[in-house]
Amino acid sequence: MSPKKSPDPRVLIGAYLAAQCTAVLDAEVPITAAAEARAAGRPTEPAVVVELVHDTRVALRRLRSTLRVFAAAFTEPERTLLLEEAGWYAESLGALRDLDVIDERVRAGLAALPPALRVGDPEARLEADLTERRAAHLGALAGVLETERYAGLRSMLTGWRERPPWARKARKVDLRSRVKAADRKLTGRVATAVTAVRADDPEAAHLLHQARKTAKRHRYAAELAQPVLGAKTEALLVARKQLQDELGLLQDAVVTVAYLADLGRRLGNRAGRNVFSFGAVAALEQRAETDGMRRFADRG
Known part of the structure; x- marks a missing residue:
């Protein structure tokens, strides 16, 4: 056969x-x-x-x-x-x-x-x-x-x-190899981010965010190619979703802290607009971000 x-x-x-x-x-x-x-x-x-x-x-x-x-x-x-x-x-x-x-x-x-x-x-x-x-x-x-x-x-x-604008060699694109390449890129970015966290690099949060975007990219590529990749793809998709969600919580903390800092600048303590409670929440968010980054790096 x-x-x-x-x-x-x-x-x-x-x-x-x-x-x-x-x-x-x-x-x-x-x-x-x-x-x-x-x-x-x-x-x-x-x-x-x-x-x-x-x-x-x-x-x-x-x-x-x-x-x-x-x-x-x-x-x-x-x-x-x-x-x-x-x-x-x-x-x-x-x-x-x-x-x-x-x-x-x-x-x-x-x-x-x-x-x-x-x-x-x-x-x-x-x-x-x-x-x-x-x-x-x-x-x-x-x-x-x-x-x-x-x-x-x-x-x-x-x-x-x-009608997508297909390249002349589109039919020769190897879906498996492209998904593997996306996986290798993710592995490299995660390693770079972990090194940055362990070194207290101020760019660590940004590098983790980049790793998250790469995890999404690999997940979606595997999702597209699932009929070719086979039955094991489902476990891969679950793992990538978990990684994406974990790194997403860190990014959510970054976004929230930035908002609270901006809110404090805009409201100040004018006309009864006390922002003390928001400052306390910002401290909690910063702690959550720091602790989450360290847990991620320790596992890496």
């Missing part, structure tokens, strides 16, 4: 790309509706907006990971242009997602404070600030969706979904 012929890689890559393009395009109308409702003062369900934004960002990450890991399958400059424009749109969505993370973590931190460290009504102050910021970011996002640049991205996504 002759050996089973490997499928044309364009079949798997194309199907995966099409799914991500569709997810991004389908979210445009409800995101626009939510932004317009908030701008008009009509109530919107925060959880719905958060889910829309999250799902769109995940689709954009999967799309961009595919363009990076399987770069040889596509023509240039088409690949690079979509990579850049998808990154721009993902960044436009990022601020809203960060606010959801901040909301959850700061409220948990405030709830954990002893009564002696609670001054005033920090929850009300947090709610007011985040409501204002969400409205501002949704308004900005609505503006993004009306730009010529977004119209260009929409056109690209539609075109790539229907």
Whole structure:
């Protein structure tokens, strides 16, 4: 019996790309509706907006990971242009997602404070600030969706979904070797980050964040190639998701500390706006970040 012929890689890559393009395009109308409702003062369900934004960002990450890991399958400059424009749109969505993370973590931190460290009504102050910021970011996002640049991205996504610009040698792209290359890159970045943590390098948090992004890239590549990689892929996907989530908690702490520092600068102690409780939560977040980094490095 002759050996089973490997499928044309364009079949798997194309199907995966099409799914991500569709997810991004389908979210445009409800995101626009939510932004317009908030701008008009009509109530919107925060959880719905958060889910829309999250799902769109995940689709954009999967799309961009595919363009990076399987770069040889596509023509240039088409690949690079979509990579850049998808990154721009993902960044436009990022601020809203960060606010959801901040909301959850700061409220948990405030709830954990002893009564002696609670001054005033920090929850009300947090709610007011985040409501204002969400409205501002949704308004900005609505503006993004009306730009010529977004119209260009929409056109690209539609075109790539229907007919990706395949390179002449796309059918020769080895899915297994590309996934292995992504794994090697992840191993290197994790090692670099662990070394930085152990040396108290001020760039350690940034390097851990880079390692997290590389873990996502490897996970999505394995996800795409799962029909070729076989049954063991599921365990790999679970492991990469666990690594991604662990490093994600560290990044969430970094984002939360940055927000609290900015909140303190903006509010100060003017007109009864005591920010002592927020400072206490920031200290907890910094401790969580430091402890988490050390635990990660100790296991590495």
